[in-house]
Amino acid sequence: MIVKTVSNAFRIIEEISRRGELGVTEICQTLSLAKSSAHDLAETLLAEGVLEKNADTKRYSLGSRLIELGNRAQNQFDIVRLAHPFLLELSEKTEETVHLTVLDNDEVLYLDCVESRLRFRMTSIIGARCPLHCTGVGKAILAYLPETEQSRIIKEKGLHQYTKNTIHEESKMRDELRKIVKQGYAIDNMEHEDFLRCVSAPIFNFEGRVFASVSVSGLAERNTFKRLSSISKLVTETADNISRRLGYTGKPQPGH
Amino acid sequence: MIVKTVSNAFRIIEEISRRGELGVTEICQTLSLAKSSAHDLAETLLAEGVLEKNADTKRYSLGSRLIELGNRAQNQFDIVRLAHPFLLELSEKTEETVHLTVLDNDEVLYLDCVESRLRFRMTSIIGARCPLHCTGVGKAILAYLPETEQSRIIKEKGLHQYTKNTIHEESKMRDELRKIVKQGYAIDNMEHEDFLRCVSAPIFNFEGRVFASVSVSGLAERNTFKRLSSISKLVTETADNISRRLGYTGKPQPGH
DNA sequence: GAACAGAGTTCGTATATACGAACGTCAAAC
DNA sequence: GTTTGACGTTCGTATATACGAACTCTGTTC
Numbered sequence: 189m190i191v192k193t194v195s196n197a198f199r200i201i202e203e204i205s206r207r208g209e210l211g212v213t214e215i216c217q218t219l220s221l222a223k224s225s226a227h228d229l230a231e232t233l234l235a236e237g238v239l240e241k242n243a244d245t246k247r248y249s250l251g252s253r254l255i256e257l258g259n260r261a262q263n264q265f266d267i268v269r270l271a272h273p274f275l276l277e278l279s280e281k282t283e284e285t286v287h288l289t290v291l292d293n294d295e296v297l298y299l300d301c302v303e304s305r306l307r308f309r310m311t312s313i314i315g316a317r318c319p320l321h322c323t324g325v326g327k328a329i330l331a332y333l334p335e336t337e338q339s340r341i342i343k344e345k346g347l348h349q350y351t352k353n354t355i356h357e358e359s360k361m362r363d364e365l366r367k368i369v370k371q372g373y374a375i376d377n378m379e380h381e382d383f384l385r386c387v388s389a390p391i392f393n394f395e396g397r398v399f400a401s402v403s404v405s406g407l408a409e410r411n412t413f414k415r416l417s418s419i420s421k422l423v424t425e426t427a428d429n430i431s432r433r434l435g436y437t438g439k440p441q442p443g444h
Numbered sequence: 445m446i447v448k449t450v451s452n453a454f455r456i457i458e459e460i461s462r463r464g465e466l467g468v469t470e471i472c473q474t475l476s477l478a479k480s481s482a483h484d485l486a487e488t489l490l491a492e493g494v495l496e497k498n499a500d501t502k503r504y505s506l507g508s509r510l511i512e513l514g515n516r517a518q519n520q521f522d523i524v525r526l527a528h529p530f531l532l533e534l535s536e537k538t539e540e541t542v543h544l545t546v547l548d549n550d551e552v553l554y555l556d557c558v559e560s561r562l563r564f565r566m567t568s569i570i571g572a573r574c575p576l577h578c579t580g581v582g583k584a585i586l587a588y589l590p591e592t593e594q595s596r597i598i599k600e601k602g603l604h605q606y607t608k609n610t611i612h613e614e615s616k617m618r619d620e621l622r623k624i625v626k627q628g629y630a631i632d633n634m635e636h637e638d639f640l641r642c643v644s645a646p647i648f649n650f651e652g653r654v655f656a657s658v659s660v661s662g663l664a665e666r667n668t669f670k671r672l673s674s675i676s677k678l679v680t681e682t683a684d685n686i687s688r689r690l691g692y693t694g695k696p697q698p699g700h
Numbered sequence: 701g702a703a704c705a706g707a708g709t710t711c712g713t714a715t716a717t718a719c720g721a722a723c724g725t726c727a728a729a730c
Numbered sequence: 731g732t733t734t735g736a737c738g739t740t741c742g743t744a745t746a747t748a749c750g751a752a753c754t755c756t757g758t759t760c
Contacts, residue, residue, distance in 0.1 A: 189747090191488040192746075193449040193450060208520065223737090224719065236451060250513075255518050257506075258512075261461070262511050297508050447717070449748085468709085477748080479750085480710080502708060704759075704760095705758080707757100710753070712750100713749085721740105728735085
């Protein structure tokens with residue numbers, strides 16, 4: 189039995205997290221709630237520290253409690269604790285930014301990041317989601333999923349074109365995924381964002397199922413294909429080491 | 445009007461975030477809920493992605509949605525976006541780890557961190573909370589609060605002794621706070637954790653009220669008092685720069 | 701292998717929540 | 731300076747939730 193009260197509370201949090209500060213009226217209109225209900229829910233979330241309230245404008249924004257809980261969640265994901273030292277090492281060796289992502293709801297969720305010293309971080313990418321088909325981390329995972337899963341995800345999510353390089357034809361995507369399995373790593377050649385190239389490799393759990401991936405990314409200018417192919421070895425090594433620490437014993441096998 | 449349903453949902457999240465994976469029975473016992481209520485709430489949180497459920501053990505743990513929301517919250521705190529470049533610069537110059545904290549519920553909440561390359565991070569401190577009286581970041585804030593607030597906080601929170609260096613007598617704490625105001629920065633000499641020393645300075649908002657602080661911390665061995673006093677200048681400069689970017693115009697003034 | 705113990709899940713009813721209307725409150729407009 | 735309008739807040743009632751008991755499932759004990 190789903191408790192609608194709780195769902196509505198999270199709909200409010202979600203809406204504020206997307207649009208920033210909101211007042212009671214804006215909340216109840218966009219979510220089709222009674223004004224009084226929106227008010228009571230927001231006040232409860234305020235009391236919980238999940239939202240904050242601007243005393244002047246009486247509008248609500250995200251509160252510090254979420255930072256606290258979000259971080260505890262991140263730390264409870266074993267993969268982050270376990271993988272972080274490997275990410276640090278990879279970033280040291282390549283002098284580029286390294287990401288760790290997991291498969292979550294047919295998307296990649298960014299779990300951890302080690303920044304290259306060369307790039308200022310303005311807002312962290314941790315917690316962000318991206319599609320599978322247009323990112324290195326996503327394609328590395330997609331390639332090793334069972335074919336039925338690949339088909340389902342492509343069918344449901346589509347192959348939205350983000351840049352001129354995005355692979356948006358299903359047949360080409362099939363070729364690409366086969367190529368990835370063959371070489372053991374995926375390359376994102378500005379398929380999601382212009383100017384950005386990355387190499388990524390899949391991480392397998394103890395059952396041999398792909399569920400996460402690691403990547404090295406940087407400016408395309410700096411990261412020629414030649415450089416990427418030399419980096420690819422470090423990336424696959426890192427991913428394999430993490431897989432092994434997770435109890436994976438075999439060789440990466442597609443479709444399991 | 446507080447909505448108890450929502451509060452209970454967050455009590456469940458909080459409990460799981462503290463104790464890790466829990467089953468329905470453990471939840472309903474520790475929170476004094478009916479088993480059926482705990483079940484319904486947990487299933488709703490599961491559907492929301494806030495919790496995850498181990499299919500074998502049927503126990504619940506924190507979900508990826510919290511990571512997502514937590515990070516959006518962190519990015520929505522203007523101070524983080526604004527201060528981050530300053531933190532990076534401070535970390536570069538000192539080659540030590542730099543933290544940004546805010547005053548929250550009479551504690552310091554760690555909002556951001558730039559790691560020294562010398563130290564592996566296993567679990568991030570971002571999102572953690574610490575008392576004011578035994579940390580550099582806390583004392584830097586406490587010293588600039590109005591005296592009535594200082595007294596209230598000390599009375600309510602006490603001066604719990606974490607290490608042999610923790611200042612746990614109220615009169616000594618008063619002396620310490622006066623000293624901090626006089627020099628403009630606070631030093632934590634292994635008062636919270638052994639082997640760790642840090643220098644911290646307060647950050648003021650446009651009204652001249654202290655609400656955040658920045659610190660440089662590292663191993664006591666490396667950070668002699670002599671080194672700390674030379675670092676202190678960099679820390680206070682950094683804090684002042686951040687304050688100015690926040691619209692603060694005056695000189696740091698205690699008690700306003 | 702039956703009985704038991706321990707968990708999670710489902711189901712009918714007393715209490716809490718969601719709703720809509722009415723009420724305050726503030727600021728802009730005239 | 732009054733009016734207007736938009737917003738947040740409060741209040742009484744129809745619906746949803748919380749409760750406890752009954753049920754199911756799983757694995758363990760005898």
